[in-house]
Amino acid sequence: MHNYYQPEIETAPREKIIEIQNEKIVKQVRYVYNNVPYYKKLMDKQGVSPDDIKSIDDIKKLPFLTKDDLREAYPYGLLGTDLKNCVRIQSTSGTTGRRVVAFYTQHDIDLWEECCARAIVAAGGTNEDVCQISYGYGLFTGGPGLNGGSHKVGCLTLPMSSGNTDRQIQFMMDLKATILCCTPSYAAYIAESLAERGYKPEDNHLKAGIFGAEPWTEEMRKSIEKNLGIKAYDIYGLTETSGPGVSFECEEQSGMHINEDHFYAEIINPNTGEVLPDGSKGELVFTSLDKQGFPLLRYRTRDICILTREKCSCGRTHVKMCKPMGRSDDMLIIRGVNVFPSQIETVLLNDGYAANYQIIVDRVNNTDTLDVNVEITPEMLSDTTMGISEREAQLVSDLKAMLGIKAKVHIVEPKTIARSEGKAVRVIDKRKI
Ligand code: ADP
Ligand code: ZN
Secondary structure, eight states: OOOOSSHHHHTOOHHHHHHHHHHHHHHHHHHHHHHOHHHHHHHHHHTOOGGGOOSGGGGGGSOOBOHHHHHHHTTTTTOOSOGGGEEEEEEOOOTTSSOOEEEEEHHHHHHHHHHHHHHHHHTTOOTTOEEEEOSOOSSSSHHHHHHHHHHHHTOEEEEOOSOOHHHHHHHHHHTTOOEEEEOHHHHHHHHHHHHHTTOOGGGSOOOEEEEESSOOOHHHHHHHHHHHTSEEEEEEEETTTTEEEEEEEOTTOSSEEEOTTTEEEEEEOTTTOOBOOTTOEEEEEEEESSOSSSOOSSEEEEEEEEEEOOOOTTOOOSOEEOOOOOBTTTOEEETTEEEOHHHHHHHHHHTTOOSOEEEEEEEETTEEEEEEEEEOOHHHHHOTTSOHHHHHHHHHHHHHHHHSSOOEEEEEOTTOSOOOSSSOOOEEEGGGO
């Protein structure tokens, strides 16, 4: 049996979704044009007026917004309504520079929380669940978004926020949490901490995890699922569009359904801005179809992704996006070769390591260097058939096969790489410092 939070819209026929989008985009463009002088200027410059937008296909005529626009317009330049109509701000985690501040009306909060509720129900959540939310609360959108979604579903909500892992574990066990929401790196840390305290995967009451806010690989999913004894679902979002819940995974666990009644997604060629057909890899662009406080049109996320509209066995009809393959600005160019941190994670986990690693890039004598530090696992320590230098050589060779370039590998003692309670810092690029 399939469960949906809002079945009519989540399983609506494609024609119905397009009809909704057609209707909303016409209204929304007019709303933004009339209320956001910053964007009106961009439209005027491009020679496009609200009258030119008659259906969702016309969206191609609109100018893009970039993170630079958001910085330039900080703090009120992209506000869509009077501050007196807004009830909340949230802010980005500042992973890639100056923070962005987003504004929400009560209507915006309601629709955001509904999107999160859809994600929780898709992961099997009902009002009988105990939902432990270990994303940070505060300016970061993770905690507040899932908190609101959990209320809407009627779960008993544990607003833990991140950190204080002892208390996380105590509440998880004492209150029999059944759903865990946090970053995948924090989930891995919680799993490790449970094991250290002698708990086996079957000792906890968790059945599902809703993990997102940072890139994670399929290998990491398998490892978390095994170590916590759960199904791990991906969830995606960004402050600029509202927060988590822009898209979420269903039981198929093969890509995230985008809440298309609220967010219109496009994939573009990041160099030319050309819109690419479904199935192509490119930069993800979002348009909020009905937000009031911070109504961004054609916002370039810099996340690299693929969209598919193949039929999904869960019955949902909304377009799916693959796991973002890192941000375009996450991509490292090392000795001229494009390297994504996720490729390195895949090799490490396939070779039996845990996701406790750090990537250090530097430039020595005008040549880029790539160093990968990874912790040995306790099991490997007790296995004497392979020495450290052999293990390092194996990783060097497997990384070379994946990346096409040579990395220096350092296997380090357990517990020497800092654990993350929020978004993990995996890469230190000293060339930028
Ligand atoms: P910041 O840009 O400072 O990290 P946010 O907290 O708004 O600000 O984070 C949004 C970004 O986090 C997205 O653009 C994306 O790069 C990343 N992200 C969010 N969810 C996921 C996910 N499930 N998988 C991969 N990356 C994700
Ligand atoms: Zn599905």
